[in-house]
Amino acid sequence: MMYEGSSFMKGMILGGIFCLVVSFFETFNSGTHSEGHEHLHHHLKPVSKDELEKLSESQMSDWTLQVRVYCLIMVTPKLLVHWATANDTWSKHCDKSVFYTSESSKVLEAVDLQEQDEWARLRKAIRHAYENAGDLRWFFVARPTTFAIIENLKYLVLDKDPSQPFYIGHTEKSGELDYVEYDSGIVLSYETMRRLIEIFKDVDRCPERGNALWKTPEETQLATCLKYSGVFAENGEDAQGKGLFNKKSVSSLISDSMGQNPADVVEACCSDMAITFGGMSQSQIQVLMYGVYRLRPYGHDFHDSLTFLPPKDSDND
């Protein structure tokens, strides 16, 4: 009895030590990714102006091509006014924009996914976009209630390699999970899309239909699936650390700033290179379109290192 007991004890002790050693190595490795590129930081900033100035013309032109964006705009007939507004405004600046709808509308074109469940719809849209990407390597997912400045999105990802897994936007936490907020837009690299297509097959870790009683928002479901693929959310910000992705409207942000920073309202409020705003009415969006792409003071030159041309057949930019 004693003899058996001591073997048992030895086994327990060895097993315990083994578990400790394994978990020690796991925490050591969890901060790195075996794919070679490290994403230890959760803050993602654009390339610096100094670095851009050092680039050759051919490098510049390579980057301009590589940085083209496929926009996935997730609409429903209920959002028809915003759908039409997105169609008439910012989506024209995507290299390819595709509207994905829950059901078709007679008035506007879209890929009809015939799917009422938002998460299932998002998965279908992602699959469709991946299959129809052509040579586009960056993907932007948004609802039509978001307004995006695609040129600034391109600037943010300009020096990032899309064959690496990127998942960028305004990050929030749900318990331990960092996720990108849907309402301020989600940026995915080609590699991330590829991994998503793979993990979609895993019905345990990334189910299409969740628990009918407890609806998890799509943004956290996406983050969970991506986490299992080794892809982690990163907060997009400018060189000064100001967030580039906003779910609030410009006037709401300005108004907040007037309360918090009355001496320096605009400086403290929002980035010059902001990418998204949300919660704006149709007429506010028309004004924003004019404000971004047209209204300016004569004689100011930003000395940008790249050129993005205005879209064809458009009169409001």
Place this chain on the structure above:
Amino acid sequence: MTQPQHLKSRTQHIRATWGRRCNIVLYMSSEASDFPTVGLNVSEGRNQLYWKTIRAFQHIHMHHLDDADWFLKADDDTFVVLENLRYGLSKHNTEEPLYFGRRFKPFVAQGYMSGGAGYVLSKEALRRFVKGFADGLCSHDTNIEDIGLGKCMETMKVQLGDSRDVLGRQTFHPYPPHYYLTRQLPRPRPWYLLYEHYHPVEGPGCCSDLAISFHYIDAVQMHTLEYYTYHLHPYGYKYRFNPDERSDNRNNN
């Protein structure tokens, strides 16, 4: 043009944004203050506005005639892009009797410039306005400031300039941007476009990229327009409208 009750709610936002881009900015009020405001010998109220305007221009004529080339009158809820005003005026001669703004048709035979959108007088126009009152050729015969000034301009043979850009788009605006920019189906003129001298355009063609003013702008909108005009920028975007390139092309033809 402002008043004591507006300094905190309106005028301070002008001082924080476009006011500082003027070569000289004078905040005209019924009372002098440390804001700083100039105290004119008038009382407040819409029916005193023309008196206030007359006194303001008399003050400028007496104290600042040689300190500037052009003289802009704006309200404390007008947003102005000074660089675009300077650009628009650059081809004109301030020794000529000219005034610029948003041209309205009725009430004055030659028309007049909207008060709210802001208007700008050449040095000669300012001299003639002040002389008109000094010589009794102009008088305070109305409470409506922009019409009154317009009538005096006509009497003193000051010409109305065309402030539209090379594509015929307006630069001075008596209402906020959303009134004009929102796309509309072809329709009869809405009430706020009834006075227009030039045929109004609704939708994106309404407004020049190099807009000079918008009116009825509250404090939040003031900072919002400041952000749009001077800060928010689409990286690398090549603007469609390049007035200098256009004039170069014309010279080459």
